[in-house]
Amino acid sequence: MARLPVYLRALTVLTERGVCTVSSETLALDAGVGPAMLRKDLSLLGRHGTRGVGYDVGYLVAEISRALGFAQAYGVAIVGVGNLGHALANYAGFTGRGFAVRALFDRDPTRVGELVAGVAVHHLDDLEGVLSSREVSIAVIATPASAAQQVCDRVVAAGVTGILNFAPVLLAVPVGVELRTVDLSLELQVLAFYEQRKLAGARR
Amino acid sequence: MARLPVYLRALTVLTERGVCTVSSETLALDAGVGPAMLRKDLSLLGRHGTRGVGYDVGYLVAEISRALGFAQAYGVAIVGVGNLGHALANYAGFTGRGFAVRALFDRDPTRVGELVAGVAVHHLDDLEGVLSSREVSIAVIATPASAAQQVCDRVVAAGVTGILNFAPVLLAVPVGVELRTVDLSLELQVLAFYEQRKLAGARR
DNA sequence: GCCTGTGAATAAATTCACAGCG
DNA sequence: CGCTGTGAATTTATTCACAGGC
Numbered sequence: 001m002a003r004l005p006v007y008l009r010a011l012t013v014l015t016e017r018g019v020c021t022v023s024s025e026t027l028a029l030d031a032g033v034g035p036a037m038l039r040k041d042l043s044l045l046g047r048h049g050t051r052g053v054g055y056d057v058g059y060l061v062a063e064i065s066r067a068l069g070f071a072q073a074y075g076v077a078i079v080g081v082g083n084l085g086h087a088l089a090n091y092a093g094f095t096g097r098g099f100a101v102r103a104l105f106d107r108d109p110t111r112v113g114e115l116v117a118g119v120a121v122h123h124l125d126d127l128e129g130v131l132s133s134r135e136v137s138i139a140v141i142a143t144p145a146s147a148a149q150q151v152c153d154r155v156v157a158a159g160v161t162g163i164l165n166f167a168p169v170l171l172a173v174p175v176g177v178e179l180r181t182v183d184l185s186l187e188l189q190v191l192a193f194y195e196q197r198k199l200a201g202a203r204r
Numbered sequence: 205m206a207r208l209p210v211y212l213r214a215l216t217v218l219t220e221r222g223v224c225t226v227s228s229e230t231l232a233l234d235a236g237v238g239p240a241m242l243r244k245d246l247s248l249l250g251r252h253g254t255r256g257v258g259y260d261v262g263y264l265v266a267e268i269s270r271a272l273g274f275a276q277a278y279g280v281a282i283v284g285v286g287n288l289g290h291a292l293a294n295y296a297g298f299t300g301r302g303f304a305v306r307a308l309f310d311r312d313p314t315r316v317g318e319l320v321a322g323v324a325v326h327h328l329d330d331l332e333g334v335l336s337s338r339e340v341s342i343a344v345i346a347t348p349a350s351a352a353q354q355v356c357d358r359v360v361a362a363g364v365t366g367i368l369n370f371a372p373v374l375l376a377v378p379v380g381v382e383l384r385t386v387d388l389s390l391e392l393q394v395l396a397f398y399e400q401r402k403l404a405g406a407r408r
Numbered sequence: 409g410c411c412t413g414t415g416a417a418t419a420a421a422t423t424c425a426c427a428g429c430g
Numbered sequence: 431c432g433c434t435g436t437g438a439a440t441t442t443a444t445t446c447a448c449a450g451g452c
Contacts, residue, residue, distance in 0.1 A: 005393040009372060023411065032374045036445055043413055051412045052452045068393050069400025076392070083294050087287030093372055093389025098396065138395055161402060162395040168213060168297055170236045178398040180391050185297025187384050188280070189209040189272055191342055191366040192302065194382040196273025198365060227433065239433095240423055247435055255434045256430045410452090418445070429434080 001041055006031050008064045014057050023054035070098035075136040077103040077160070079151050080143035081111055081121050084166055088140055089117040102134045107147070124151075131158040138162040145169045205245055210235050212268045218261050227258035274302035279340040281307040281364070283355050284347035285315055285325050288370055292344055293321040306338045311351070328355075335362040342366040349373045 010030040014022055024042075028035040042048060042055070045067050049055045065071075076099050078085050088094065089101055095117075104121045106112065114121045122130050139155040141148050141163060148167035155163065156177055165171055165181040173179045214234040218226055232242040246252060246259070249271050253259045269275075280303050282289050292298065293305055299321075308325045310316065318325045326334050343359040345352050345367060352371035359367065360381055369375055369385040377383045 002390075002394055004397070005387070005390045006374075008393075009387075009390075010374070025411085030374065034445070036447095037443090039412065040414080040444085047413075049412050050452065051450075052410050054411065067397070067400075069396045069403070071400075074396055074399060083287065083291030087291050088388065090287050091388055093387075094392060097389060097393065099389075099392055137399055138392065140392075162399050164391055164395055170210075170214070170234065176402075178395055180395060182386065182388070182391055183209070183213075183297075184292065184295055184386070185301060185303075186206075186209045186213075187368055187386055188298060188303055188342065188344075189212075189301065190206055191368055191382055191384060192273045192278055193208070193271070195278060195341055195366050196271075196275075198380075199273070229433085238423070240425095241421090243434065244422085244436080251435075253434050254430070255428075256432050258433070412449105412451080414447100414449090416446085416448100418443105420441105420443070422442080423440070424438085425436100426438105427434105427436090430432090 001044075003031070003033065003037075003041055004064050004068055006033075007038070007041070008061065008068070011057055011061050011064070015061065020057055021054050022057055024049070027055065065098075068098075073098050073100045074138050074162075075100055075102040075134060076138045076140060077101075077105065077131060077134075077136045077155070078140045078142060079105045079124070079127070079155065080141065080147075081106040081114070081116060082142065085140075085142040086116060088142060088166075089119065099138075102136055103130050105130075107143075127151075127154055128158050131155070131160070136160060138164065141165045141167055141171075143167055205248075207235070207237065207241075207245055208268050208272055210237075211242070211245070212265065212272070215261055215265050215268070219265065224261055225258050226261055226264075228253070231259065269302075272302075277302050277304050278342050278366075279304055279306040279338060280342045280344060281305075281309065281335060281338075281340045281359070282344045282346060283309045283328070283331070283359065284345065284351075285310040285318070285320060286346065289344075289346040290320060292346060292370075293323065303342075306340055307334050309334075311347075331355075331358055332362050335359070335364070340364060342368065345369045345371055345375075347371055 024035045024039045028038040048063055078089055081104050101119050104119050105124050105127055106121050107124045111121050112123045139160045141151055143151055145167045148169050152171045162178045168183045228239045228243045232239040252267055282293055285308050305323050308323050309328050309331055310325050311328045315325050316327045343364045345355055347355055349371045352373050356375045366382045372387045
């Protein structure tokens with residue numbers, strides 16, 4: 001379920017606030033969903049709530065973390081150390097929650113050797129060699145669109161089984177490899193759509 | 205519909221390749237959806253296909269662009285000029301497709317005056333004044349999570365009606381303001397979930 | 409009494425399958 | 431004959447509502 005991370009974030013906030021117990025209604029409000037949906041989602045992880053009381057915050061955090069696979073730290077490689085690659089390498093949410101950035105790659109030779117967030121940048125040509133020496137199961141593609149498919153093929157051949165793609169193209173991956181694509185401009189376009197609806201509505 | 209931008213991207217590729225006409229089956233393959241869904245989506249924009257032939261690429265591009273509101277260029281402000289803000293300001297997809305970055309803001313005084321992608325960085329304190337002098341209808345929030353809600357309230361008060369939020373928090377906005385949130389670490393967490401399922405499957 | 413867990417009901421999205429036009 | 435447009439069927443997601451435990 002794609003909503004589990006949202007719950008986890010809300011629960012983390014509650015933990016920091018010192019809250020020990022929470023009802024489905026309160027947590028649902030924090031997560032931006034309906035109470036019924038939250039209960040349904042949580043119930044399919046097993047029975048974790050106490051009737052008449054609510055959910056134990058700490059226990060739920062542990063349970064969702066386990067379900068999301070945070071037991072082991074996943075090795076992550078970032079390909080493309082431009083503005084976006086930099087931002088991702090420094091992103092607190094990555095290193096903080098069970099992910100370890102273990103390798104960076106760029107095609108530009110002047111970038112090679114540079115340290116970003118404490119990790120050295122390697123040349124794209126050395127991708128296979130470096131990946132084979134590190135435990136990396138997830139690759140982040142932050143290259144231009146034109147290079148994305150080629151990079152994708154190479155990391156998959158090197159044994160990566162999860163890909164997070166920021167290039168605005170539809171990548172082809174073999175079955176068994178999980179692919180998620182985030183297109184930043186796509187989100188803006190959706191906003192523009194709503195803006196236009198507002199203008200059209202005002203005109204009518 | 206959130207899929208229209210995906211179709212538009214696929215069509216742009218076809219245009220560059222010199223293709224004039226495309227069937228629902230081909231386009232659906234490029235966009236990563238089923239042919240039936242594509243036809244249904246397109247049909248609710250009106251009748252644009254030619255039976256027995258397919259769709260005219262150029263005409264479809266124009267039609268989808270219009271539906272997404274690309275007729276006028278939307279003014280965009282980016283708040284938070286860290287790594288992510290930089291990446292967004294330089295993102296080709298923004299300036300290229302009907303969006304104009306018209307203002308940048310940061311809390312850090314040493315950043316003020318800096319030019320990013322040809323636009324000057326203003327101090328966060330001057331947000332209201334600068335926004336009132338520029339046509340800005342969409343704000344991008346690329347600040348730390350702790351500042352996001354406050355920034356959000358201020359840009360909304362300044363007349364912004366669409367918000368694209370990259371801070372990992374659930375923002376509250378009044379009705380009439382469209383909000384979309386992209387949580388980069390959330391996407392990684394979903395990948396981790398699938399990785400864990402693979403491991404669990406192998407163990408069984 | 410209050411809140412969870414869950415089957416049943418409802419709503420939304422997707423796919424099927426075919427009529428109709430070029 | 432091929433491909434679109436679309437109602438009907440199917441699947442999937444969400445909400446309702448209440449039984450059951452604390």
